[in-house]
Amino acid sequence: MTIATLIPVAYLIAAVTFILGLKGLSSPTTAVAGNRIAAAGMLIAVIATFFAAEVQGGIPVILAGIAVGGIAGFVGARVVKMTAMPQMVALFNGAGGGAAALVAILEFSRQIDAGALEFGATLATLLALIIGAVSFSGSAVAFGKLQGIITPKAFRYSGQQLVTGGIAAATALLSLVLLAGAIAGSVPVAPMLVIAVITLLALVFGVALVMPIGGADMPVVISLLNAYTGLAVAMAGFTLNNQLLIVAGTLVGASGTILTRLMSKAMNRSLGNVLFGAFGAAPAGGAAAAAGGDDGRTIRSISAEDAAILLGYAQNVIVVPGYGLAVAQAQHNVRELADLLESKGITVRYAIHPVAGRMPGHMNVLLAEANVPYDKLFDMEQINPEFPRADVALVIGANDVTNPAARSNPGSPIYGMPILDVDKAQNVIVIKRSMKPGFAGIDNDLYLDPKTAMLFGDAKEAVGKVVQELKKAA
Amino acid sequence: MSGEAIVAAYVFVLAVFVGFEVISKVPSTLHTPLMSGANAIHGVVIVGAMLVASAIPGPLGTVLGFLAVVLGTANVVGGFVVTDRMLAMFKQRPRGQAPSKPPRTT
Numbered sequence: 001m002t003i004a005t006l007i008p009v010a011y012l013i014a015a016v017t018f019i020l021g022l023k024g025l026s027s028p029t030t031a032v033a034g035n036r037i038a039a040a041g042m043l044i045a046v047i048a049t050f051f052a053a054e055v056q057g058g059i060p061v062i063l064a065g066i067a068v069g070g071i072a073g074f075v076g077a078r079v080v081k082m083t084a085m086p087q088m089v090a091l092f093n094g095a096g097g098g099a100a101a102l103v104a105i106l107e108f109s110r111q112i113d114a115g116a117l118e119f120g121a122t123l124a125t126l127l128a129l130i131i132g133a134v135s136f137s138g139s140a141v142a143f144g145k146l147q148g149i150i151t152p153k154a155f156r157y158s159g160q161q162l163v164t165g166g167i168a169a170a171t172a173l174l175s176l177v178l179l180a181g182a183i184a185g186s187v188p189v190a191p192m193l194v195i196a197v198i199t200l201l202a203l204v205f206g207v208a209l210v211m212p213i214g215g216a217d218m219p220v221v222i223s224l225l226n227a228y229t230g231l232a233v234a235m236a237g238f239t240l241n242n243q244l245l246i247v248a249g250t251l252v253g254a255s256g257t258i259l260t261r262l263m264s265k266a267m268n269r270s271l272g273n274v275l276f277g278a279f280g281a282a283p284a285g286g287a288a289a290a291a292g293g294d295d296g297r298t299i300r301s302i303s304a305e306d307a308a309i310l311l312g313y314a315q316n317v318i319v320v321p322g323y324g325l326a327v328a329q330a331q332h333n334v335r336e337l338a339d340l341l342e343s344k345g346i347t348v349r350y351a352i353h354p355v356a357g358r359m360p361g362h363m364n365v366l367l368a369e370a371n372v373p374y375d376k377l378f379d380m381e382q383i384n385p386e387f388p389r390a391d392v393a394l395v396i397g398a399n400d401v402t403n404p405a406a407r408s409n410p411g412s413p414i415y416g417m418p419i420l421d422v423d424k425a426q427n428v429i430v431i432k433r434s435m436k437p438g439f440a441g442i443d444n445d446l447y448l449d450p451k452t453a454m455l456f457g458d459a460k461e462a463v464g465k466v467v468q469e470l471k472k473a474a
Numbered sequence: 475m476s477g478e479a480i481v482a483a484y485v486f487v488l489a490v491f492v493g494f495e496v497i498s499k500v501p502s503t504l505h506t507p508l509m510s511g512a513n514a515i516h517g518v519v520i521v522g523a524m525l526v527a528s529a530i531p532g533p534l535g536t537v538l539g540f541l542a543v544v545l546g547t548a549n550v551v552g553g554f555v556v557t558d559r560m561l562a563m564f565k566q567r568p569r570g571q572a573p574s575k576p577p578r579t580t
Contacts, residue, residue: 242525
């Protein structure tokens with residue numbers, strides 16, 4: 001028995017650790033251990049692969065690649081700010097998709113050099129290539145949108161579906177050429193050129209797929225692309241006849257699909273709606289309404305001083321953090337404000353909407369980073385009955401998740417979305433940069449409510465000013 | 475269908491079911507770390523990249539193989555490290571005790 005015969009055993013162990021890892025990651029008490037178990041399994045798999053016969057010719061290249069990729073991945077993961085984490089996940093996901101696509105290209109090249117394309121292998125390799133490339137470019141666009149390099153707005157133009165459909169059709173057609181060749185047992189003319197064009201089309205398709213989707217939906221998109229990459233890896237496993245790749249890729253593909261559905265459900269939207277949705281298409285009539293009030297109701301704006309007084313006399317404050325808080329990196333200032341209020345004997349709690357921040361659970365991470373105690377963060381279901389008893393609800397950079405229209409107006413595009421019942425609090429202070437509508441592109445009736453006061457400004461600055469005023473008063 | 479292919483198909487189908495079952499109930503707090511952890515797991519493509527890295531002789535094959543390993547490794551290492559960092563944020567601290575990290579001076 002040689003070491004090489006033990007490789008499949010190592011892969012089996014790795015596959016088990018991945019399953020245990022995913023299971024562990026589903027529960028707060030076991031999440032850290034789950035992640036580390038999967039990482040250990042990955043290490044075993046990589047070490048075992050070094051003993052495979054196919055690898056022997058390329059060890060220097062592999063070691064160099066591992067060094068470069070390892071340093072890039074490690075440094076990137078360590079230095080990224082917690083607020084920028086979602087786009088980092090997109091980036092790593094894109095890397096995985098790109099790797100799957102490259103594996104497919106190399107495998108195609110090897111099959112063609114060997115003189116024959118076999119149908120099953122060709123189909124799997126094509127799928128690995130196309131899905132991997134779509135995930136690569138789609139993740140790059142998602143990264144760009146979250147990073148602000150590309151407009152986070154939904155980018156739409158007339159005839160868009162036609163163009164996207166055309167790209168898909170062309171990709172399918174060229175794929176059929178290769179598959180037909182495989183059935184006939186021949187290799188088409190210039191096969192690598194066909195494969196290059198398919199790769200290019202798939203890359204463009206990924207861009208065309210994600211560009212029309214607004215920034216608020218990026219978490220769902222990243223989750224979906226994550227599942228795609230898993231599927232691409234599984235297909236690469238079929239091509240290489242590698243069970244570990246099939247198991248791990250499929251696990252991620254399946255669990256990623258479930259996770260994507262859970263995320264869309266938290267926003268009360270179907271996946272189809274996210275991908276081809278009407279959200280971004282809703283008329284952005286916010287600017288017109290910004291100047292005055294609808295129905296004669298007006299917006300009440302207050303100063304940081306007034307906000308400090310209102311908060312200072314409260315007994316029960318619920319903070320509603322949102323996307324704007326994440327963007328402004330205001331979590332540490334909010335913590336300071338909460339500490340100050342608590343030192344006056346005021347109860348401060350945080351209401352966390354399932355999709356607050358940029359991803360589900362993202363707000364918990366941001367607030368935890370600012371050392372906000374875990375037991376002060378409350379889920380929507382827990383905190384909603386508490387709003388009527390709250391003296392002040394302090395909304396910081398959250399918009400659509402507080403819009404009462406989701407409860408009351410069946411005509412609203414967000415009707416039915418679960419929201420935080422902020423409007424039931426005695427007083428509402430909304431810290432917001434401007435009257436611009438949120439990602440849903442609709443106005444928020446909460447701002448016209450007589451008990452709502454608007455404190456305009458960047459979340460970090462505005463909270464900082466309120467803290468100053470509170471300190472002065474103390 | 476060859477014996478190898480049908481075994482692979484079995485593995486695939488069973489893995490689909492395991493994937494669906496394994497994460498049925500997840501608190502929304504853990505959605506992001508779970509996504510990130512799953513992201514790291516599909517970094518197993520690094521094994522595939524290693525296996526084909528030297529499949530094609532010549533400079534182009536070597537460059538593509540090198541790139542595949544780089545991307546796969548970045549996926550694995552970055553994915554696990556960033557997930558670990560996220561999860562470290564969730565560690566419960568006893569109430570009223572000093573934070574484990576030095577307080578920030580902002």
